[in-house]
Amino acid sequence: MTAVGEAPERAPGERVRSLVRPDRVHGSLYTDPTIFAQELEHIWYTTWVYVGHVSEIPQPKDYVRKSIGPQQVIMTRDREGEVHLVLNRCAHRGNLVCEAPSGNSGSFRCPYHGWTFSNTGELLGAPFNKGYGGKEGLKELGNLARVPRVAIHRGFVFGSLAEDGPSLAEHLGPAADRLDQLARLSPEGEVELTAGFVQHEVNANWKMLVENETDGYHPQFVHSSIFSISGSSIGDLYSDKSTAVTRALGGGHSENDLSPEFRRLGVPMGWAGTLESKIPDYVASMRETYGPQTGDEIMINGSPHIMIFPNLFVAEIQLFQIQPLAVDRTIQHVTAIQFKGAPDLNRRLVTQCVGSVGPAGMLLADDAEMYERNQRGVAQLQPEWLDLRRGLHRESTDDDGFTIGTATDEISMRSMWKHYLTLMAPQGGAA
Amino acid sequence: MFEVPGSGESPGVVSSEFAAVSVSIDHDGNSARLRLEDLRSGAVRFVDALELESIVWAPEGWFRRLMDPSLHRWRDADAGPGIEAVGPERPGR
Numbered sequence: 113m114t115a116v117g118e119a120p121e122r123a124p125g126e127r128v129r130s131l132v133r134p135d136r137v138h139g140s141l142y143t144d145p146t147i148f149a150q151e152l153e154h155i156w157y158t159t160w161v162y163v164g165h166v167s168e169i170p171q172p173k174d175y176v177r178k179s180i181g182p183q184q185v186i187m188t189r190d191r192e193g194e195v196h197l198v199l200n201r202c203a204h205r206g207n208l209v210c211e212a213p214s215g216n217s218g219s220f221r222c223p224y225h226g227w228t229f230s231n232t233g234e235l236l237g238a239p240f241n242k243g244y245g246g247k248e249g250l251k252e253l254g255n256l257a258r259v260p261r262v263a264i265h266r267g268f269v270f271g272s273l274a275e276d277g278p279s280l281a282e283h284l285g286p287a288a289d290r291l292d293q294l295a296r297l298s299p300e301g302e303v304e305l306t307a308g309f310v311q312h313e314v315n316a317n318w319k320m321l322v323e324n325e326t327d328g329y330h331p332q333f334v335h336s337s338i339f340s341i342s343g344s345s346i347g348d349l350y351s352d353k354s355t356a357v358t359r360a361l362g363g364g365h366s367e368n369d370l371s372p373e374f375r376r377l378g379v380p381m382g383w384a385g386t387l388e389s390k391i392p393d394y395v396a397s398m399r400e401t402y403g404p405q406t407g408d409e410i411m412i413n414g415s416p417h418i419m420i421f422p423n424l425f426v427a428e429i430q431l432f433q434i435q436p437l438a439v440d441r442t443i444q445h446v447t448a449i450q451f452k453g454a455p456d457l458n459r460r461l462v463t464q465c466v467g468s469v470g471p472a473g474m475l476l477a478d479d480a481e482m483y484e485r486n487q488r489g490v491a492q493l494q495p496e497w498l499d500l501r502r503g504l505h506r507e508s509t510d511d512d513g514f515t516i517g518t519a520t521d522e523i524s525m526r527s528m529w530k531h532y533l534t535l536m537a538p539q540g541g542a543a
Numbered sequence: 544m545f546e547v548p549g550s551g552e553s554p555g556v557v558s559s560e561f562a563a564v565s566v567s568i569d570h571d572g573n574s575a576r577l578r579l580e581d582l583r584s585g586a587v588r589f590v591d592a593l594e595l596e597s598i599v600w601a602p603e604g605w606f607r608r609l610m611d612p613s614l615h616r617w618r619d620a621d622a623g624p625g626i627e628a629v630g631p632e633r634p635g636r
């Protein structure tokens with residue numbers, strides 16, 4: 113999937129390198145269809161991409177339709193419980209094999225001519241097979257294509273369309289700890305994505321979304337109305353007075369770490385904007401599972417706010433999966449995170465997420481408006497470059513060796529672009 | 544829901560995007576049997592207790608073989624009799 117002749121390869125890499133500078137990026141990176149095509153090849157069809165969560169296919173033979181960028185993927189569970197990713201394209205003449213968003217079926221029958229495949233992709237038969245020389249002839253026919261590499265961390269299923277490359281653990285690096293941190297908020301140590309997904313489509317380039325997810329500079333402006341209506345104090349944490357930090361985790365991943373503020377507050381569940389008294393069962397089972405002290409620490413520290421490059425965004429209580437479809441078209445698949453063994457908390461999380469990122473949710477509508485305006489804005493000819501220098505002069509290194517800045521600094525964008533270059537223009541590495 | 548003819552009890556529909564089959568227990572015979580109706584074609588199949596037990600014990604490979612469309616329903620004309628389910632025009636037996 114990544115094999116391309118070498119001659120046409122060199123020029124685009126060099127071009128991209130000239131468009132990404134340490135403190136600014138060129139507008140054409142968001143608008144040029146040829147760059148988008150290269151991104152599909154060098155990023156989306158090469159690197160590890162988040163596909164789905166094992167809790168979406170709890171039973172043997174369950175399946176759910178997912179994606180890797182524009183590629184349609186079927187995530188399945190075989191009868192032994194193993195998770196598989198196959199591409200949703202019939203080996204006969206290319207029809208979509210699965211249409212329903214999810215179901216339970218050990219085999220898939222293509223609606224066009226009836227070729228039938230196992231849920232791991234193997235061709236089981238075709239109607240009137242004498243036309244292929246009988247049963248023997250079927251061996252010559254194709255199977256559903258499989259995503260060559262599948263790996264799972266804490267139930268989060270990732271796929272890579274490249275046969276070789278870094279392992280998932282190498283790709284995630286310290287981001288894996290944040291998924292662990294998230295799972296620990298369940299008294300049973302497991303996240304469940306069972307609340308259903310809302311799809312938000314925006315006319316904007318996918319990188320607008322990635323950059324915005326950990327942009328701590330915008331919330332006080334863009335989200336001021338939801339913060340004032342809901343009486344939320346979260347907005348105040350995104351200021352230079354806050355002890356919260358923006359952290360580059362490497363590999364294009366970044367986070368807004370609000371936990372110093374939550375620790376200062378010192379109240380369990382303060383990060384979720386709720387009180388211990390509202391969810392007594394959850395708090396009790398957390399203390400029972402982890403012990404009173406560790407349980408409270410986990411509940412005080414809260415949930416991560418992390419963008420895992422290129423498409424998984426965990427925003428404390430909600431999860432976003434970013435799916436680019438074209439240079440100026442992107443879908444965000446959004447769901448409320450649910451924690452196994454926490455029914456009272458889960459009910460609150462769904463209600464909160466409906467208000468923030470549901471069909472009429474205020475938080476996501478704010479951001480979507482900015483994405484689309486931004487996309488229209490960068491299409492203007494001048495001044496050509498987008499400025500990313502905020503906080504460059506005050507970057508520092510934390511105890512773990514990560515580059516950090518204040519809550520509003522543009523650390524995350526700079527580190528995303530640095531990683532972007534290593535994928536798009538590998539010869540030179542980071543500019 | 545779907546109306547299931549005959550004296551069946553507890554009708555239910557097992558369906559996916561690929562197929563829809565109504566399932567009920569029929570008591571017209573001397574002992575109970577499972578009544579399966581392919582809701583897309585109207586074809587009906589009765590399965591007795593011993594046949595059901597055999598299905599429970601059949602290896603997965605047996606099911607996989609059944610999934611070959613050419614095996615029965617869509618077999619070539621000269622490949623022998625294929626369809627044994629009761630057609631929609633002959634409900635019952």
Ligand code: FES
Pocket residue numbers: 202203204205206207222223224225226227
């Ligand atoms: S395209 Fe799928 S069976 Fe023909």
Ligand SMILES: [Fe+2]
Pocket residue numbers: 324330331334335475479
């Ligand atoms: Fe936002």
